[in-house]
Amino acid sequence: MSLDDHLVHVDGLSVDFGDVRAVDEVSFTLARGAALALVGESGSGKSTVASALLGLHRDTGARVTGAVRVGGVDVTGATDRELRRLRGGVAAMVFQDPLSSLDPYYAVGDQIAEVYRHHSGASRRAARARAVDVLGRVGIADAARRARSRPHEFSGGMRQRALIAMALACEPDLLVADEPTTALDVTVQAQILDLLHVLRAETGMGLLLVTHDVGVAAGSVDDVLVMRHGRVVERGGVTDVLAAPQEAYTKQLLSAVPRVDAVRDERSGELGDVVVEAKGLRREFGRGKGAFVAVDDVSLTVRRGETLGVVGESGSGKTTLGRMLVGLLEPTAGRLRHAGAEQRGTGAVPGVQMVFQDPVSSLNPRRSVGESIADPLRARGDRDEAAIRARVRDLMERVGLDPAHYDRYPHEFSGGQRQRVGIARALAAEPRLIVCDEPVSALDVTTQAQVTALLAELQRELGLALVFVAHDLAVVRQVSDRVAVMRRGRIVEYGSVDEVYDSPRDPYTKDLLAAVPALDPALAAERRAARLSRPPSAPEELAVA
Known part of the structure; x- marks a missing residue:
């Protein structure tokens, strides 16, 4: 096969940042219409490789060597003008954080239209029409109206769809998706991955997917390239690599993936006294007609030495509940008792601490x-x-x-x-109680496993009570004794983790579990087909600002 028969041809790519070699002699090809995943831990070099395909290291001080050709364009030797034509027209990129990738001051539709005008030379009117068209194509209901909305008025899933729409505006041959679902809950993640699958089938575009989540790769690509310390350690068909990995690192990566069907080891002995008790908790934001109920009539208990998992989609109220438990928010109604003492108002609660999702923003730099x-x-x-x-x-x-x-x-x-x-x-x-709010959602699977193992060890040593708030149902099963499933501010299912996961009663819980990525590509394809065969769900509403 000649170079031009490949959509992507990378040969001996190395990228150095000063004395640090981030990518070391990486080579691979991607055929037109095919899908390849770059998989590895944080720092493995996978995002650096993805950026090199669009020449994004130009003028950054990085030293790039080796050959990179995309759609027949020599990326490393291209002029600035040729790179501008490549980006958007031949290849487009979707980044991990859509909020930081969209300008908060401009309507989403205007931003998509501007990209289209830049590459096509179309009129403003034609560009606005194109923006509405691609927003509709990626599943944004009432696209003409929502094109006038600003990014903060979109939910996380809608913002990611908007970024995909922007990438599709110029009909690229290649879509590079860099951790496109990392910050999304399982149902929205499944929707985005299903969307990428459908778009590939409809347009014939190639896909390079960058992810640390092996389950995401399993149902989304044809081939996998596993990276570690900037080098390729294993490559092959997704079914072969996941079913029979050859390299020790790949086996280690797979063993660290939390499984939604795993059964937690039985605890020895009885749990201790009740550490926190909530009865009828309610929390409203705003007043009058604009009031929004984030938590509605929630009751629960947590005992010494126990972990309660709290799961649900974004907006389900789980973080608001966690903040009430530690005294950062005052309940609008209901009762909250810590170690038998009534909590009133807000402020630090003795013996209660919180671990936040983003350690960067919670630590003073x-x-x-x-x-x-x-x-x-x-x-x-x-x-x-x-x-x-x-x-x-x-x-x-x-x-x-x-x-x-x-x-x-x-x-x-x-x-x-x-x-x-x-x-x-x-x-x-x-503390007696630690509330962990999405403590591992931003971490790769091996680091997740290390942090959850640390929490379990500390709990055994110190008899801590833990409330583990997360959207990752597999992680929650791994760490929890009991689980509360939240939807629209209410607990819809509550019980031992094995009972809820093995025999869910509520349809919402069943939908959440069905959306968890499967490591078996055949099972992942079966679940995707089942989701795509269902009637379209109600349109996703604008996010509450």
Whole structure:
């Protein structure tokens, strides 16, 4: 097969950032209309490879060597004008975070129209019509009206659809999707992956999918290329690689993937006293006709040594519930008791801590991680600096961090290490209860496994009660004793994790479980066919700003 018969031809690609080699001698091809996944942990170099296909390293200071051809264009040797024609016209990219990729000041339709005008030279009127057309094509209901909406008025899934519409506006031959579903809940993730499948079938475009989630790759591509430390460690058909991996790293990657059908080991002994009890909790935002009920009549208990998983789609109320449990939000109605004492108002609740989803934004970038971990100690009145520093070092060691890194800053740590910092800070106050709000959603599967194993170990050692809020049902099954399934602010199913997962009663729970990615490509294709055969669901509403 000649070079021009391939849509993508990469030969000996290396990318250096200063003294760091991010990509090392990577080679692969992608036929027209085919789909390939680049799979690996954070830092494996997969996103760097994807960016090289569109020449995005140009003028960044990176040193790029090797050959990259996309749609017949020599990317590494192309002029700036040739690269502009390549981007959007021949190849387009969809990024992980649609909110940061869209301009908050302009209507979504105007942004899509501008891209189309830039590449096609069409009139404003024709470009606006094209924007409405592609928004409708990606499943945005009432596209003409919603094209006038700004990004903050769209939900996360709608924003990702809008980015895909922008990529499709100029009918590219290649779509590069860089972690397009990482921040989405399972049902929206399934919708986006189904959409990419349908668009490939309709347009014949090729797909390069970058993901750390092997389950996402299983149902979406023909071939897989596994990367580690910038190099390719295994490649082949998706069925062959996932069913019979040859390399130890690929086996390790697959073993770290949480399974929705896994059964958690039975606990030994009885659980302890009730740590937190909620009865009839309700939380409203706004007043009058504009009031929005985020949590509605929720009751639950959590005991010492127990983990309660809280699952549901974005907007289900699970994060609002978690914030009420730690005192960051005051319930509009209902009762909340901690260790038997009634909680009133807002403010720090003794013995209760929270681990947040994004450790970057929850840590002060201008303060060392050691000082951040020390904050709860000083807040409770500790004044002996030598004792504080010793306690922080002990906590860092306990969560798997080097105590010698006390004076380092958050940007000097990986995502998984920053989450360990957040856990150490939560432990500093010797809590009875820790509420974990999506603590592993931004982490790759091996780092997820390390963090969840750490939480389980700490729980056994300290007898902690945990509330684990997440949209990833497989992770929740792995870590939880009981689970509460939330929808539109209410708990629709509540019970032991094995009962709820193995014999779900509520149709919503069944839909959530059916949307979890399957590692078996044949099963993934079967589930996708079943979803696509259903009548269209009600149009997705505009997000509440």
